[in-house]
Amino acid sequence: MTAEQAFDEHHRAVYRFAYRLLGRADLAEDITQDCFLSMLRHPQRWDAARGDMRTYLFSVARNLVRKRYRDEHADSYVEEDWAVSLADRKADQEISAVVAQAIAQLPDLQREALILFEYEGFQLAEIAQIVEADIGVVKSRLHRARQRLKRWLAPYRKMGAYENVCK
Amino acid sequence: MRTFANEELNDWELNEMLSQWTVPEAPADLKARVFLRPQHTPLRLPTFALAAGAVPMSQRMKSGAVSMLIHAAAVALLFIAFQSKTVQNKVKDLGHLVYIPNWQPKLRAMQKAGGGGGGGQKMPEPVAKGAAPKFAPKQFMPPMQAIPQPKLPVAPTITAQAPQITAELYGDPLSKVLGNSGGPGTNGLGAGSGNGIGDGNGNGYGPGHGGGVGGGVYQIGGEVSTPVPIYKIEPEYSEEARKAKYSGTVLLSIIIDADGNTRDIHVVRPLGLGLDQKAIEAVSKWRFRPAMRNGRPVAVQAQIEVSFRLL
CATH class of the missing domain: 1.10.10.10 (Winged helix-like DNA-binding domain superfamily/Winged helix DNA-binding domain)
Known part of the structure; x- marks a missing residue:
């Protein structure tokens, strides 16, 4: 599967996921963009033996969301x-x-x-x-x-x- | 805090409700942003690897000695060269050639601002006598002696002392003041500090903050999403209330600004015995994920119930 095929197939779901977690369209766009850029820059990180592409992309998106949340709310917490x-x-x-x-x-x-x-x-x-x-x-x-x-x-x-x- | 009713949804009801949450689709230009960016090349350059491991000490000392010799030779060569009379004379000649006098024009302070120059229409005779065009702050049409018939006529002007602009046609429709005043505020008309009309701080019209007619912060609902609390501090009990075993709920009206901070906290339904103040103190430290309108954070007004219960 090429990177473009992966994007066409999964970017909507990644965007939805980021939007539901962050509640903002602009942040969701950033996360989706960064998620696929990460895939393009480090294609070797996806190991087909460990899981399919969709699981991998969601894992990357989830980490990006958590990093974004940490950066923006460094002094806060959720009880x-x-x-x-x-x-x-x-x-x-x-x-x-x-x-x-x-x-x-x-x-x-x-x-x-x-x-x-x-x-x-x-x-x-x-x-x-x-x-x-x-x-x-x-x-x-x-x-x-x-x-x-x-x-x-x-x-x-x-x-x-x-x-x-x-x- | 306000507590919800005791009853719970069953699984089927919950699934039905969860299915109602819809989110917007991803924008169509996302693909272009990912695939047309130059970031396809790896950001990190490959690590530079030495082909032959560490250089032995003897070799390094040898290299250092050779380097020192070369430098010393270069310095000595320059020294010897400048001892020569021929070279010295040549350098002197060059010095004269590249000499730049320390000249600066004297700037004279203008006594009075002068006028601009004239133009012309490439005619042999000097310009004939006639009436000067009107003065205007900006020129759209230069003065011409023979004006052709234009499709959109604009009177010729010259840029000179601009006429005074009065605000007699603009004002605050809510104002009862007659006469000619722009108000004590800045940038708009009225006492506010925004670009609007009225006593507010935004670009709208009326007292309050933000945009829109009537001013004021946004209200939750419709296009404006609800701010979500992300940091809260439990209010402390006041000593009096603790002794009196007093409990109840304080209703506060607050404004949650675009940064998620609370401000303008007012007590709507007081409880007394110092608990109102304690509630305000706690809520003033709360942080929210701000309300969103069209994808942008906005300030909203909200009401918060703070409950005090003794266990």
Whole structure:
């Protein structure tokens, strides 16, 4: 597979992944660009025996996101049990924004595991390879993330289009 | 903090909600940015490798001695050459040839600014008497004696003392002041510091910050995303409230600026016993991932509930 073929096949997914993690289009573009530039500069780093190209690219993108986050928020941290929420959430706000905000409030490791599993369709073993953790750890992060979201999103189940689904 | 309802979504409901989160597509020009950049060449140059390992000490000393000899010979040659009368005379001659006098023009202070020069239309006679064109700060059309019929007529002008520009036609529609004043502020009309009209600090119109009519920061919702807290400090309990075993919730109104910092914190629903102040102190140190509008961070107004509970 040539670099261009890899780009055509995977750049949309990498961009989506970066966007969901960082919440900003400009940063997601930078990450996607840097991810594929890294692949072009160091083609030897991808070892087909260890995983497919998609897993490798997501692993690079994930590291770039974490580096960007560290650079920008060197003096901050995200607590494990984050429970704050903005009180002025408007009732007519789109469900998409509500879900985005809830996921953004998850701890970083849980958030990336959830996004990889729910939105990019990776298997647990692949996620474990991307985030460099054991499968059991990934499973636990995923479970905790889902439990939190179940609690946090419960008040919004009757919002917007979702109202019709729940009836 | 505000707590959500006790009930939880089931797996199916959660999956349904998660599927509602849509994100924009990657821009079409990303490929060009990756593949048309010159970074295809490796950024790191290959490490320079010595072909024959370390140079032995004896060889290094020999090289040093040869180098010293060559330098000494060169210096001696120059010394001997300059002893020669012929060379000295030649150098003197060269010195005269390349001599540059230390000349600087004397600058005279202008007593009064003068006018510009005239043009002409390549006619043999001097210019005839006539009325001077109007003065203007910028010239679009030079003065001509015979003006051809233009499609878009522009009166000829000369650039000279510009007429006074008054703001009598522009002002703040909200103002009750009559007369002719631009207001005490800078850059716009009014008392603010932006390029707009009114007492605000932005490019809009009205009191407040930011753009748009009415000024003010943006409100969350629609195109403006919600800021996400990334750093928080738990508020401390005040001594009075602890003794009184007092608990409750303070509602604060804050502005989260484009850098994610909080400012303009006001108590909307007070709790008392010093807890309001404690809540303000804590929230003033919180940091947010700022609200985004069209991909750019913007300042937004938000309300935050800070709960005080004694265990």
